[in-house]
Amino acid sequence: MELETLARYTKGSSSKSGFVPRLKRIFLGSVRVRTSVAATAVVGIALAVSSMVLVGVLSNQLKANLIANAKNEAASTVDLIRSGELANPIPLPSGDLAAQVLDGSGRVLASTSNVTGKGPFVGIAFIKSKLTQEIVSISNWTIQPAGDTDSRALLIVHKVQGGSKANINIDSTYTSLVNAQASAGLSKVTPVPLENGHTPNLYVAVIASLASVDQPIKFLIPALTIGGLMLLVIVGFATFYLTGRAFRPVDQMISDAKDITGTSLHRRVFEPEGDDEISRLAVTMNRMLERLEESAESSRRFVADASHELKSPISALQTSLEVSLLRPQEADWPRVALDGLTEAHRMQTLVEDLLILAKADAGRLKLKFESVDLDELVIEEARRARSRTTSKIRLSSVSGGRVIGEAEKLRSVVRNLMENAIRHCESTVSIALKQEGSSVVFEVLDDGPGVPEADRETIFRRFVRLDESRSRGDGGSGLGLAITKSIVEAHLGRIWVEDNNLTGKGARFVVVLPAADPSFTSQPLEITP
Known part of the structure; x- marks a missing residue:
């Protein structure tokens, strides 16, 4: 094989x-x-x-010119015959033309000098049958002595009706040519022969050689x-x-x-000058490399931060167990087990948060959409938070608001923002909820140090802690706001932070979600403390 x-x-x-x-x-x-x-x-x-x-x-143009010349020469010969005279040889100025005058029996009465002594071009029967077709193509004809050996030609036939002599105005140029050749002895002008005192039916046949067309x-x-x-x-x-x-x-x-690898994403491709397609392609590639570099750096930071976050509870658990094992008789094992369980819960929460972010990055954060009363989730989470903090949580600005989404994911948003506010407030956290047109607006306000304007985008990144307002000792992993942003965007909403203008200090986190019923008008709720 x-x-x-x-x-x-x-x-x-x-x-x-x-x-x-x-x-x-x-x-x-x-x-x-x-x-x-x-x-x-x-x-x-x-x-x-x-x-x-x-x-x-x-x-076609050369052929049209040739035919026009042949027709003119034939018409001049016909006019001369109708005037009662016949020139022999027939004076035609062009060497590409040849002409014959035939009587009804096919006898040649006159011809041009280049076909003198030759018989009829074609039989008289053929000529009579083609009278209705003025131009006829013929072949195997040679016009001498003009040096034309072309075998293709056009035949133009005119019938001169017999009868008495007619008064015809002949073209003066043609008349001059006839007289000049007659005076020089090159042509003889005689009266047209009569039959029974009348001129007979005569036929003028003009051949136009196609040599002047074919040779060019x-x-x-x-x-x-x-x-x-x-x-x-x-x-x-x-x-x-x-x-x-x-x-x-x-x-x-x-x-x-080709020289750019995973370890050299800081390098860029050559950008030519100008604004053509190639230069735009280079700019686009460099921007893509910038995004790849940022993504790779973000992934490296994410892995490093995740490893560090997981290392902390593992180290704490390991230290607790090692110290207890050194003096097993003196160790408070229930307390050791409780501390270990706390650290295990912390690791589980961190792993679940990382899983949510990984699914959001891959576009696989699946939601079960249903109608959710957001005001109920806010009230429930506020009651839970009150049992765990001494800070005041105000719900006086909470009205009804219903959205379409997954209740547990939205509960996570509410909980994360409340816990974040409780961690950083001095004494009071205010919650507001209302419907404005087709949107439901959820706000969490605290009276803490607030968020500097330069850091208002940064805090939604992973593992980000502001020096003065965030610390690992407060229980935050730096993932809460990143998860909140991912969940809000998965619900087609927006989230941002601004100053708390109501108290003059602190932060105001605003979440805007699409309302389930745009026609609903929210009313203030009566909330039991």
């Missing part, structure tokens, strides 16, 4: 370390490479589409291809270079982050 596993591992490792996987990791594992490839691909697609559009538009396109396509490839190479290298410069701070951040 071990050999098979080793063989599979070796095979998997060898396949992963081959040339192709390494190549994939290099090219696909790099954002820089992927960005360059993507940019090149996008530009390539845009160039291909724009090139096709350019070629199509240019081809043939040169344009390779030029666009070569230029496009060169542009893609430039775009690829430029993108690769620019992304490399852009990601250079990221490489520095990665290097810095």
Whole structure:
């Protein structure tokens, strides 16, 4: 079994370390490479589409110009025939055009010089059948001697209706061309032959060679291809270079982050100048490292403080037992057992408090929500506290107030705040409770030294004791207010401390919780002392 596993591992490792996987990791594992490839691909697609559009538009425009020229030359020839004259060779200025004049039997009466001596372009039957379609594509035609060897052409056919001679206003430019060639002996103008005293039906066929369209396109396509490839190479290298410069701070951040361990959370990653995404990422990472450092430091302090708090009752218990065992006959064993039980209760309370805080930190502080009369909890805890202290506890400002929550957890809040006030008051603790709109406000006021403004957030942290107002000898572990804050926030409430303005000194702890019935109006309660 071990050999098979080793063989599979070796095979998997060898396949992963081959040339192709390494190549994939290099090219696909790099954002820089992927960005360059993507940019090149996008530009390539845009160039291909724009090139096709350019070629199509240019081809259509050239073809439209060629057709317009052919139509004009054909119309001029038709007008000359209608005026009763026929020029042979037909004077056409463009070498891309060729024209023939045919009679009804298909005999060529006149043609341009580049097709002199040749038969009809196409059969007369074909010409007659295509009269309704003015432009017809034909192939395998060569116009000489213009050097045009293109095999594609357009055929334009006009029928000249026979009859008597018509008075036609011929284009002066075309007339000048005809007269000039006739004077030079290059063309002969003769009357149109008559049949039975009338001009017969004649057909003017003009061929427009597509060479003037195809040749520019043939040169344009390779030029666009070569230029496009060169542009893609430039775009690829430029993108690769620019992304490399852009990601250079990221490489520095990665290097810095690799060097940060659990023991070096005080270090920070490089923050580039500017306000772009990379600089904001660096700032965010450094802030995260600050929070991690604070969390780690808080955890270290928490463990150290918890260990110290647990060590105190254990040491006291151990010392009591060791002293008693030195003189077992003289030891007051019931007293030793009572002291040990007290320390055990103290450790149990501390462990339970730590468990509550751990659950609150993990978001697992589960509550059984129900309707709770907070005023009843306040009165019950006040009576319990009165039996254990000589300080005055006033409840004259307690009205009805009902919230949604877990009764025992809320009882813990009330008890912790009362015990905290009793520990630090001089003589009097005042309790207030009332509903204000959709909130129930619970207040505990004392006439002690109060809490300095700079420490009003600190006292809700774990194992925090203010030098003048907190001490381990008073029975506090430094967890009561931290637990109270966690429970209040789990009930969607708020807690804070401020000055006691009623007495001019002391502290005022305020807890605000959502009311169970926002429409309820609280009334002062009649409380039996």
